[in-house]
Amino acid sequence: MVNETLYSIIFLDNERNPIPNCYFELTINGHVITGQANNYGEVQFNRQLVESTPTEYKELNLTFWNEKFPKTEHSTTDSFVWPEGKTSIKALMPDTYIINTRSILNEDDEPQEYQRAYYLVRKGDTWSGLEAKLGINKVEALMFHNRMKYSDQLVEGTKLYYPLGFRTKKEKTEKGEKTNSSSTKQQRSQENGKPIEVASKRGGCFCYRDFTVEEIKKIIYQLRDFEPNVKRTLGYSLFSAKNCNIPNSEATYENFTKELNIAMKKYDIDTCLRKIHFLAQCYHESAHFSTSQELGSLEYLRGKSYYPYIGRGLIQLTHSGERIGEIGYKQYFEYIGKNNYKTDYSLLNRDLHFAVDASGYFWKRGKLLSAGNLLGARYPNSRGVKVNYQKTKVSTHTTIDINLVADDDNIYQVTFLINGGLNGIKERISYVNELKRAFNYEINHINK
Numbered sequence: 192m193v194n195e196t197l198y199s200i201i202f203l204d205n206e207r208n209p210i211p212n213c214y215f216e217l218t219i220n221g222h223v224i225t226g227q228a229n230n231y232g233e234v235q236f237n238r239q240l241v242e243s244t245p246t247e248y249k250e251l252n253l254t255f256w257n258e259k260f261p262k263t264e265h266s267t268t269d270s271f272v273w274p275e276g277k278t279s280i281k282a283l284m285p286d287t288y289i290i291n292t293r294s295i296l297n298e299d300d301e302p303q304e305y306q307r308a309y310y311l312v313r314k315g316d317t318w319s320g321l322e323a324k325l326g327i328n329k330v331e332a333l334m335f336h337n338r339m340k341y342s343d344q345l346v347e348g349t350k351l352y353y354p355l356g357f358r359t360k361k362e363k364t365e366k367g368e369k370t371n372s373s374s375t376k377q378q379r380s381q382e383n384g385k386p387i388e389v390a391s392k393r394g395g396c397f398c399y400r401d402f403t404v405e406e407i408k409k410i411i412y413q414l415r416d417f418e419p420n421v422k423r424t425l426g427y428s429l430f431s432a433k434n435c436n437i438p439n440s441e442a443t444y445e446n447f448t449k450e451l452n453i454a455m456k457k458y459d460i461d462t463c464l465r466k467i468h469f470l471a472q473c474y475h476e477s478a479h480f481s482t483s484q485e486l487g488s489l490e491y492l493r494g495k496s497y498y499p500y501i502g503r504g505l506i507q508l509t510h511s512g513e514r515i516g517e518i519g520y521k522q523y524f525e526y527i528g529k530n531n532y533k534t535d536y537s538l539l540n541r542d543l544h545f546a547v548d549a550s551g552y553f554w555k556r557g558k559l560l561s562a563g564n565l566l567g568a569r570y571p572n573s574r575g576v577k578v579n580y581q582k583t584k585v586s587t588h589t590t591i592d593i594n595l596v597a598d599d600d601n602i603y604q605v606t607f608l609i610n611g612g613l614n615g616i617k618e619r620i621s622y623v624n625e626l627k628r629a630f631n632y633e634i635n636h637i638n639k
C-alpha cells in the first residue's frame with residue numbers, strides 16, 4: 192500500500208476568506224485536473240500527485256473561479272512547486288495582490304474642487320522628526336506631493352499638503368497605527384512606571400520586536416550550515432570579503448543585530464514574513480553577508496555603464512539615480528541629508544549602518560516602475576504581473592513597498608522587484624525556506 196497522505200489546497204479570495212465550492216483546474220506538468228472545492232473552499236489530493244520528489248519535479252499551477260470571481264486570464268496562479276513539508280496550502284486569488292502604489296507628480300488627475308488635508312510645519316520640525324511622528328509613509332507622501340526633498344528646510348507655518356484622499360484612507364488604520372507605530376511592544380515597567388521594551392521571547396514569533404544578538408547569530412549560523420561550500424569559505428564571519436571595506440571591528444554580530452533592528456523598525460519590516468523575505472534577499476545580494484559591494488574585479492566593475500555607482504549596501508543600490516524618484520545614490524543621499532554622492536559613493540561599502548539602512552530604504556521605498564512598465568511587466572509568467580492597480584492615480588511613476596509583496600509570501604515577485612529578473616531564484620527560495628525553519632515560522636508565528 193502506498194502512502195495515502197492527503198494534502199489540501201484552500202482557495203481564498205482577496206479578503207483571504209475561503210471561496211466555497213469554487214471550480215478549479217490544477218495543472219501538474221501540463222496535465223490538467225478539474226474539480227470543485229468543498230463548502231470550505233478546500234480540496235484534497237494524494238500527496239504523490241502534487242509533491243515533487245528528488246527524481247520528479249512537479250510544476251503546478253492553479254486556476255480557480257466562481258460566480259463572483261469569474262474565470263479570466265487572471266484566474267491562474269503563478270507556477271509553483273508544492274512547498275516542502277506542507278500538508279495544506281492556500282491559493283490566493285492571483286489578481287488581487289493588495290499592493291499599495293504611491294503616485295508621484297500626480298496633480299493632473301485631481302478634480303476641480305476638493306478639500307485637502309495638510310500638515311502645518313511647526314517650529315523645530317525636521318524630516319526625521321516628522322517620520323517619527325507621522326510615519327515614513329506619510330512623510331514620503333508629503334514629500335512627493337509637495338515636491339520636496341530631505342535636503343529641503345522645513346519652514347515654520349508652511350502647509351504641506353497630503354495627496355488627495357490620503358487622510359481618509361489613512362484614518363481607517365489610524366488606530367492600528369497607534370499601536371504598532373513604534374513597532375516594538377512596550378509595557379510599563381513595574382519598578383518605575385516608565386515604558387520598557389517587552390523582553391524578547393527567545394524562540395518566539397519575531398513580529399513587532401527586535402532580534403537579540405543570540406537570535407541573529409543562530410539564524411546566520413543556520414544559513415551558513417545549510418550551505419557547506421559557503422561555510423567552508425566564510426565560516427561564520429560577517430562582511431569579510433576582500434572587496435568589503437566595513438572594518439572588521441565593526442562587522443560584529445552585535446553591531447549587525449543592532450543595525451538590522453534599527454532598519455527593520457524604521458522601514459516597517461516588522462513581521463516574521465517581512466523579516467524572512469528581507470533577510471533572504473539581503474543574504475543573497477550580499478553574497479551571504481560577506482560584502483556590501485557588487486562582486487567583481489575593479490576592471491570588471493569599471494566596465495559597467497553605471498560605474499562608479501555600482502551595487503553597494505546589502506541589497507545593492509545601483510545607478511546614479513538622477514531622475515526624479517529613481518532609486519539610486521542621489522536619492523538615497525538626499526534622504527540621509529547628504530549631497531556628496533558623487534564623491535562619497537563608497538560610504539555604503541564602509542559603514543555598516545548605511546549599508547543596512549540603504550537596504551531597508553530600498554525595500555520600503557520600492558522599485559520604481561513606470562505605469563507602462565508595471566502593466567507591461569510580464570513576470571513571472573506570460574500572464575503578467577497581477578497587481579491591483581490604481582490606473583487613474585498614476586500619471587507618471589509609481590513605487591511598490593516590497594513589504595506588501597512579502598506579506599503574500601511571493602518570492603518570485605519580491606525577487607523581480609529586487610533583481611529585475613530571476614537571478615539566483617533557486618537560492619533565494621532556499622533561503623526563504625531555511626529562514627522559515629530558523630524562525631520556526633510555521634509553529635511560532637501566530638498572526639497568520
Ligand SMILES: [Zn+2]
Pocket residue numbers: 396397398462463464635636637638
Ligand atoms: Zn510572527
